[in-house]
Amino acid sequence: MATLIDGRALAKEVNAHTKQRIEKLKEKGVTPGIATILVGDDPASQIYTRSKEKKAHSLGMKSVREQLPASTTQAELVQAVEHLNSDPSIHAILVQEPLPNHLDDTAIVNLIDPLKDVDGFHPINVGKLYNNVQGNYPVACTPRGIMTMLRHYHVPLASQDVVIVGRSTLVSRPLQALLINEDATVTITGRRTKDLAKRTREADILVVAAGVPNLIKADAVKPGATVIDVGINRLDDGTIVGDVDFESVKEVAGMITPVPGGVGPMTIASLMEQTVDLAEWSAEING
Ligand SMILES: NC(=O)C1=CN([C@@H]2O[C@H](COP(=O)(O)OP(=O)(O)OC[C@H]3O[C@@H](n4cnc5c(N)ncnc54)[C@H](OP(=O)(O)O)[C@@H]3O)[C@@H](O)[C@H]2O)C=CC1
Numbered sequence: 154m155a156t157l158i159d160g161r162a163l164a165k166e167v168n169a170h171t172k173q174r175i176e177k178l179k180e181k182g183v184t185p186g187i188a189t190i191l192v193g194d195d196p197a198s199q200i201y202t203r204s205k206e207k208k209a210h211s212l213g214m215k216s217v218r219e220q221l222p223a224s225t226t227q228a229e230l231v232q233a234v235e236h237l238n239s240d241p242s243i244h245a246i247l248v249q250e251p252l253p254n255h256l257d258d259t260a261i262v263n264l265i266d267p268l269k270d271v272d273g274f275h276p277i278n279v280g281k282l283y284n285n286v287q288g289n290y291p292v293a294c295t296p297r298g299i300m301t302m303l304r305h306y307h308v309p310l311a312s313q314d315v316v317i318v319g320r321s322t323l324v325s326r327p328l329q330a331l332l333i334n335e336d337a338t339v340t341i342t343g344r345r346t347k348d349l350a351k352r353t354r355e356a357d358i359l360v361v362a363a364g365v366p367n368l369i370k371a372d373a374v375k376p377g378a379t380v381i382d383v384g385i386n387r388l389d390d391g392t393i394v395g396d397v398d399f400e401s402v403k404e405v406a407g408m409i410t411p412v413p414g415g416v417g418p419m420t421i422a423s424l425m426e427q428t429v430d431l432a433e434w435s436a437e438i439n440g
């Protein structure tokens with residue numbers, strides 16, 4: 154039986170530390186502020202942005218949520234982002250993905266002030282991460298949360314073979330960069346990978362971010378491997394499952410994350426951490 158990587162418990166620890174940092178900043182007269190923009194009324198995104206707002210408030214941050222209609226024009230969204238860029242009480246801006254098709258996602262990501270880019274999606278921040286630049290800059294929150302989990306559970310990274318299933322800019326690519334920077338050997342796979350199971354069976358660490366329930370079964374996992382399940386899939390009966398067949402894979406894996414209660418809570422905890430990072434960095438810059 155694999156060791157369970159308890160994302161919910163670790164997120165609590167991370168959040169407790171974040172709360173202390175917020176209290177210290179407040180003593181210096183700075184209240185970290187996060188703004189979330191949600192365009193449209195996708196129910197899952199609404200739940201997610203609400204839970205972020207709730208967490209931010211419970212930690213003592215300022216949090217604003219802008220809910221814009223699905224009919225929002227590019228010019229209106231640009232204006233909303235520019236407004237937040239110039240608001241000194243906002244240190245972190247998150248535009249919930251995906252945007253409705255009529256909006257130019259790349260243009261919006263490029264517009265966010267890189268110093269307020271809490272998702273780490275701005276090309277300046279992506280480029281720094283990719284080139285392993287030292288110094289302070291934000292990185293994507295889900296990968297950051299996964300790295301915190303791996304570190305906390307003492308999973309070795311250097312010289313380890315990592316396979317990531319999925320090629321997204323939100324999760325897979327920034328995670329690949331973070332792991333390469335820790336001297337892991339990282340393979341990215343997707344739908345057109347020739348023999349997926351052959352690849353995944355070679356992984357010391359297997360990360361699955363595909364959005365396909367039960368994509369990974371026990372026969373695709375190397376005995377003793379660490380399995381990180383990023384997937385969030387809502388089944389017809391309303392239950393949430395990941396991409397990994399948890400019941401069978403937990404018998405062969407060495408460590409495994411559950412869904413829910415794994416990567417998800419760590420994403421939110423990392424988002425809160427990174428909002429405080431951005432507030433601290435801006436306080437340093439502004440003296
Ligand atoms: N827990 C959390 O905090 C988060 C969870 N998620 C969840 O993670 C999942 C992935 O999201 P995201 O990273 O945004 O990726 P996307 O949903 O944007 O893309 C899915 C990726 O998976 C690949 N893929 C799909 N089916 C297969 C398959 N059968 N075999 C191999 N590869 C496949 C696709 O490959 P190709 O490129 O070849 O089409 C694509 O690259 C979703 O369920 C999402 O809800 C996302 C963000 C945060």
Ligand SMILES: Nc1nc(=O)c2c([nH]1)NC[C@@H]1CN(c3ccc(C(=O)N[C@@H](CCC(=O)O)C(=O)O)cc3)C=[N+]21
Pocket residue numbers: 201247248249250251272294295385393412413414415416417418420421
């Ligand atoms: N700009 C942007 N940044 C993101 O980081 C971003 C995004 N857009 N769009 C959507 C994805 C998805 N995502 C999740 C975060 C937390 C949980 C989470 O907390 N899940 C809980 C609860 C699951 C449930 O019950 O719904 C869990 O796994 O235990 C899930 C999914 C962040 N994303």
